[in-house]
Each structure stands twice: as C-alpha cells, then as structure tokens.
Amino acid sequence: MALNWFTELPSRVVTNFSVLEALFNQHFVVAKTFRKTSIRLMACKQGDQETLGEYIKRFNTEFLEIPNLEDFVAFAALISGVKPR
Structure with missing residues (x-):
C-alpha cells in the first residue's frame, strides 16, 4: 500500500526526507485521535x-x-x- 502511494506521488514533490516523512504521516495517520460517536x-x-x-x-x-x-x-x-x- 505504501509503495503504491509512493509511486503515485507527483515527481519532484519529495525534496528531502522531512518532506517524505510529513507526506507519509499525513496520508497514513496511525495515531490519529478520532472523536467518539x-x-x-x-x-x-x-x-x-x-x-x-x-x-x-x-x-x-x-x-x-x-x-x-x-x-x-x-x-x-x-x-x-x-x-x-
């Protein structure tokens, strides 16, 4: 899943590891707090x-x-x- 996401990123959007990390966390939020319903x-x-x-x-x-x-x-x-x- 992560590889598919990575290969579909627009070219030249990842300029360094910090950008990659931020994009990854934004897309694959693991520890996101969800409001209870x-x-x-x-x-x-x-x-x-x-x-x-x-x-x-x-x-x-x-x-x-x-x-x-x-x-x-x-x-x-x-x-x-x-x-x-």
Whole structure:
C-alpha cells in the first residue's frame, strides 16, 4: 500500500526526507485521535460479572467523551446495554 502511494506521488514533490516523512504521516495517520460517536456508546454492554452500578459508571465515562449527544440516544444506548435479568 505504501509503495503504491509512493509511486503515485507527483515527481519532484519529495525534496528531502522531512518532506517524505510529513507526506507519509499525513496520508497514513496511525495515531490519529478520532472523536467518539454514539456508535461507540451503543457497543457499551454490561458484562456478565458486572453489577448494574459498575456498568452505569463505565457507561457515564463513555457518555462524557461524546460531544453533542442527544439524551434520547444516550438513554436508548444505556437501556440496550443492560443485561436482561
């Protein structure tokens, strides 16, 4: 994949290693931080040995990291993640 990317670079764009490094990092960002979304919250499920209180605490931690989350979406995610008893 990297070789294909490199061979498709316009000629004379890479003038030194620093330019190559910057272009590479820009194209192949490995450590990029992605904003969390409601989809991640929907994946938050109560574990088999996890109490309801522990689950809610963990859920709230995830919830607080999602910007502009609608209350009804958070509530639906919370309820869907609770283990049936």
